Amino acid sequence: MQKALFEFISYNIDKNEEIQKINQVFKSWDKSGDGILSKDELFQGLASLPHMNITHEEFEDLFNSIDINHDNKIQYSEFLAASLKFQTKSNSILLRQIFDFLDKVSIKRIMMET
């Protein structure tokens, strides 16, 4: 009982830490500080990642897959949803590459626990 409770708590802390990290990334990429990532801001952010070689075509695909409501901007909720989705259920090497940098260790741990 104690152990289960402890695991439950630590799982939630991990999740919160991850969301904090995503939040930090979002804020650091949002150069204009309007709480929304423009196409340009997302591209600049991705370009700043290590080992990231993204073609214009791949970027368009990625942008469209994140921009759920198709307003040509990435809202925080869209960025968060995309980050969490691609971390746990990645079907694209490119997308995995992008979101891997958040924290490889904690992702592995969450996958083992679930």
Ligand SMILES: [Ca+2]
């Ligand atoms: Ca912005």
Ligand SMILES: [Ca+2]
């Ligand atoms: Ca959008």
